[in-house]
Amino acid sequence: MPSSQTVFSVSQLNTQIKSLLENNFSGIWLEAEISNLTKAASGHWYFSLKDENAQVRCAMFRMANRKVTFPAENGTQVLVRANASLYQARGEYQLIVESMQPAGIGRLQQAFEALKTKLQNQGLFDLHRKKPLPTNIRKIAIVTSAKGAAIHDMLSILNRRARHIEIDIYPCLVQGESAAKDIAEKIKLAQADQSLDLIIVGRGGGSLEDLWAFNEEQTALAIASCPFPVISAVGHETDITIADFVADIRAATPSAAAEIISQNCLDLAATLPHLNNRLTNGLQQTIRAQQNRLLTLKMTLSEHSPQQKIRQKQQWLDEQEWRINEVLSHKLTQLKTKQQKLSDRFAAHSPLEHFYSIKHQLAELQNRLTSTIQSQMQTKQNKINLAAQHLHAISPLATFERGYSATYNQQKQLIKSVKEVLPEEEIQTQLKDGFITSKIINSRSTTDS
Template sequence: MQIKALSISEVNQYIKRILISDPILGHIHVKGEISNYKFHSSGHMYFTLKDQNSRINCVMFKSNCEKLKFLPNEGMSLICKGYVSIYERDGQYQLYVTDMEPLGLGALHLAYQQLKDKLDKEGIFDIKYKKQLPYIPRKIAIITSPTGAAIRDIISVIFRRFPKVELCVFPVLVQGEAAATSIVNAINLCNRFSDIDIAIIGRGGGSMEELWAFNEEKVARAIFNSHVPIVSAVGHETDFTIADFVADLRAPTPSAAAELVVPNILNIKDYMNSAKKRLLYSMNIKINELEQRLSLIENNYFFKYPLNQIYDKQQYIDELLQRLNRYLKAKIEFNERHLMYLGERLNGLSPLSVFSRGYSIVRDEKNQIIKSVDQVRMDRILSIDLIDGEISCRVIKCIKEEKAFVKS
């Protein structure tokens, strides 16, 4: 009897059919410690599960990786769900993982802690990014389920405390796979309204799975990027979500959020009445003080006799004018006397003054003044200037007198 020889591919395909059809290997849960972990750029995960004695190669494709709430890391103990099959090319069997969860720790709790640590390192929870809530808001947005008890509690408390405020409800899904996207869209829509002062985001209590939409990263980043201050009011007082840490203010319950965003109108009225009384008291004190000052001003000498100051200034001006006139008169008299003195001196130096004393000036034909007999010759014609005229004469005699000088 001749047996047909199989190719390697046919053998691997046969083994693959056997493995997949096995009721245990076709749907198996395997626990072990992860090693040789690699998150490929294609989105697939490749790793090895091992225990003290053995190991098995594992692969998790991108479509299943995207459903994970957490990211595995080297050395983590896991329970992997999937099926055992063979990789035909290498002829090696491996575990094809469709889902996984941490061993001894819930997947949601681990995912929550991982995201919390990630955002905390980025500084998103830092208090410096928290926006101040207005004391008296004009319009408040409520982002929650329109059918839940939370919205009824919020509206009831707000209208009881401060009925003047305007409310704007943004209905969203608060649990389920589409809830996170619904909440993000509502936050983005809320930010398009410039007149919204505060937004309350939240829901009533529930399990971690029911509250998970408020632990999604995209919800956290939408809250962080919102320019409208957001108050997180998710679950009960003991429930903490990522939204609580990112929000500008965390309220333990939806009712508490309503109390935090608006003041009590009765307290405001009491404050206004008290302020009014203080203002009136201060105004009366100020008015009395001003009346006293006005009375002092009215009785002041300068206000009783306002023209006296003008008269005093006029009298002072008159005195200055008198002093100025006396000064000018004295100055004029002094200048007149000085002018007469200068005139007398000038007159003494004038040739006419010399002429009046009998002196004359002798000039030759060239009109040069004769100062010495040495300048004169016989028969020369000379001109003599007198005080009242001129004489022309001829020289008939010159006598030069010798002057004796006594040396001292």
């Protein structure tokens, strides 16, 4: 027995490993392919996530998977956010998946969150860095596409409501691989004009991919390093980009940006969007801080969480249900096989089957007997026909047919010689078609001279 080392029970060891996993691998992002997906009757999902060389078991409970908005199937490439855990009943490491999305969109969202966290940690979202909106705006620069609807809308509003403001337009790409670099270069080019009061950077609405140039680091750094106030005016009101967080003021749309700066430059109302933006950013930072604190408390309490224990029990129940179904299915198959064998044996020894077998044999014998009798009768008939033909050939009747006749005396005896008759004696001659009665008048032998 080791004297200086702690001797663990299996339960103690699994508990400590579970705690280590959950405390060190929480909120991780993983991109992989779904396989071995099983959707239990309880509503929970159990599956594996795999790549070319490895796989990991996962569980996604009902309250989490009900938020999945696309068809999750085997072979689907996904991006998941999960917490590592240990299923203590089997001592198996697994992931508890909290959210799932298609891999393509998920990669962009993951990159967005990563850059957002990085820039936030660098302090680029801090309120003290935000520059206020100038009170007397005379000249602005607009960095956007020269052909889009955004520049048209902004110029229309500014021309109608603030004609005194001088506008310099710096056309740039707002979509595609080179867009972020072009936007950053045009911001730097615009800030070389020391007479500017502020810069508007933006474009019209689009998908996450379309707006991605405003989620790249070089765009964010160019906005953050600009000495003039920068208004981010990207997409629609619901679109949020990294540029919105870094900019001094966020406008919900390009038109909203033009509305902000075209108000009475001396009117206090011109500062309200900026104050609203600062208030929103402050609330967001407070919420994020509280969320981080809540996550820390959640991780601390995870080992004793009743919900997690319930989930493990639910997973155990699902496994027991599968095992019972598997055993019952196997037993049912065995019983069906045994029943079939007994049915076959019974059928082989069944009196009814024996009767049918004998009946079949009798039918065959009857057919054979009938066939044999018919064959023998045909043979006999053929023999009779041959004999009849032969008999006919030697029959006196046949002789009669050729013109011959036979003569008989009164005693019905065949007369063979003239010496056997007397004068005046009646005789009968037989022909082919009847008899002739004659009387002897005279008789003469052929031997007489």
